[in-house]
Amino acid sequence: MDGEKEKTLIEILEENIHVDLAKYINFVRTPQSGAIATFSGTTRDTFEGKTVLELRYEAYVPMAERQIKSICSSARISWNLDTIAVAHRLGPVPVGETSVFIAISSVHRADALDACKYVIDEIKASVPIWKKEVYTNGEVWKENSEFLERRVDFGGNSSGSLDREGGACCGSKVKVATQERKGCCGNKVKVRDEEVAYASRNDDDDVVEEKIK
Amino acid sequence: MDGEKEKTLIEILEENIHVDLAKYINFVRTPQSGAIATFSGTTRDTFEGKTVLELRYEAYVPMAERQIKSICSSARISWNLDTIAVAHRLGPVPVGETSVFIAISSVHRADALDACKYVIDEIKASVPIWKKEVYTNGEVWKENSEFLERRVDFGGNSSGSLDREGGACCGSKVKVATQERKGCCGNKVKVRDEEVAYASRNDDDDVVEEKIK
Numbered sequence: 001m002d003g004e005k006e007k008t009l010i011e012i013l014e015e016n017i018h019v020d021l022a023k024y025i026n027f028v029r030t031p032q033s034g035a036i037a038t039f040s041g042t043t044r045d046t047f048e049g050k051t052v053l054e055l056r057y058e059a060y061v062p063m064a065e066r067q068i069k070s071i072c073s074s075a076r077i078s079w080n081l082d083t084i085a086v087a088h089r090l091g092p093v094p095v096g097e098t099s100v101f102i103a104i105s106s107v108h109r110a111d112a113l114d115a116c117k118y119v120i121d122e123i124k125a126s127v128p129i130w131k132k133e134v135y136t137n138g139e140v141w142k143e144n145s146e147f148l149e150r151r152v153d154f155g156g157n158s159s160g161s162l163d164r165e166g167g168a169c170c171g172s173k174v175k176v177a178t179q180e181r182k183g184c185c186g187n188k189v190k191v192r193d194e195e196v197a198y199a200s201r202n203d204d205d206d207v208v209e210e211k212i213k
Numbered sequence: 214m215d216g217e218k219e220k221t222l223i224e225i226l227e228e229n230i231h232v233d234l235a236k237y238i239n240f241v242r243t244p245q246s247g248a249i250a251t252f253s254g255t256t257r258d259t260f261e262g263k264t265v266l267e268l269r270y271e272a273y274v275p276m277a278e279r280q281i282k283s284i285c286s287s288a289r290i291s292w293n294l295d296t297i298a299v300a301h302r303l304g305p306v307p308v309g310e311t312s313v314f315i316a317i318s319s320v321h322r323a324d325a326l327d328a329c330k331y332v333i334d335e336i337k338a339s340v341p342i343w344k345k346e347v348y349t350n351g352e353v354w355k356e357n358s359e360f361l362e363r364r365v366d367f368g369g370n371s372s373g374s375l376d377r378e379g380g381a382c383c384g385s386k387v388k389v390a391t392q393e394r395k396g397c398c399g400n401k402v403k404v405r406d407e408e409v410a411y412a413s414r415n416d417d418d419d420v421v422e423e424k425i426k
Binding site for chain 2: 021022025029030031032033034035036037038039040041042043044045046095096098105107109112113114116117120
């Protein structure tokens with residue numbers, strides 16, 4: 001795939017902007033492609049028996065975009081891909097709606113399918129996007145368990161610090177202490193300092209629950 | 214997943230009816246799902262250096278539907294899935310358009326992603342759908358190499374017979390000789406007997422070229 005044909009679109013969407021699946025699918029649809037694989041992450045209605053009303057996402061946008069771009073570049077090394085589109089919504093995402101969407105095209109189907117799985121796994125593991133689950137009886141910040149695992153693997157800790165030193169997490173050495181987290185997440189959703197202590201992990205495949213201090 | 218929630222939609226679309234991706238994605242989108250994986254098989258513009266104008270698909274519809282249903286049931290045994298939608302278009306499919314589409318939802322993403330790959334692989338390997346590639350300088354019938362391999366594995370041959378005895382291919386014992394192929398493919402696209410001799414295989418992942426007698 002030459003440089004001209006190697007197209008990648010990454011969009012972090014502002015609050016209340018829906019993920020337009022057709023837009024991204026059409027973006028990756030090319031005459032030379034025989035396959036398009038997609039993945040949608042959607043808000044589900046229950047977690048550990050509790051009724052979920054919505055998820056709220058926050059991101060440090062420049063770093064998130066940079067890290068997603070790096071993931072897409074890595075995918076192109078491993079697979080023969082035509083076009084990649086990745087979109088992630090910020091702010092509240094009601095039950096049933098899409099928060100993250102990946103669309104990848106390739107000549108042969110195995111490339112797009114395998115790369116799609118890789119990209120979502122890597123996004124969960126290494127992109128600085130956080131979510132708050134809003135239940136009928138309260139709300140709690142979550143973090144992907146994969147993100148935590150990657151952080152621990154590369155010398156981070158799980159005691160409350162968001163220290164990403166080690167670089168592998170975010171592609172470059174960035175140190176974000178607990179106290180700095182509000183700045184890290186931007187100003188779209190308020191984050192109370194007392195909500196930021198990570199404590200317990202669970203068996204769910206994509207979240208780790210935090211304790212409220 | 215109880216029976217009521219276990220929904221599967223299978224549609225073999227008549228000639229010139231586009232695959233409505235949004236319809237199938239919305240069909241599998243459920244409040245209890247956290248993930249939707251999809252796969253689109255699309256017509257690509259070249260094959261072995263030849264310019265492709267369009268593909269034409271034919272199917273023995275009742276058997277194709279039955280076999281796809283069986284594949285979906287098998288997927289549900291291996292993965293925890295919410296809803297499955299499979300659509301396959303018949304007749305001409307121009308370059309860039311979708312011929313086959315799979316959408317699968319699940320609580321956790323690995324189930325939908327892995328099942329999506331399984332379902333398209335099995336469709337290619339065992340569903341009686343044939344395609345004709347229409348080039349700028351002629352046209353030729355194709356068959357999935359996986360289909361041929363599966364047939365050989367279960368006692369078929371690659372000498373021109375479409376003998377599916379062995380059952381594993383189509384879910385039930387059906388014997389379709391070369392001379393009977395027109396009946397098998399329905400009447401949507403004409404098939405000349407002299408086009409039906411399978412001879413050479415190639416390294417492409419999803420087609421095997423036929424010789425014109």
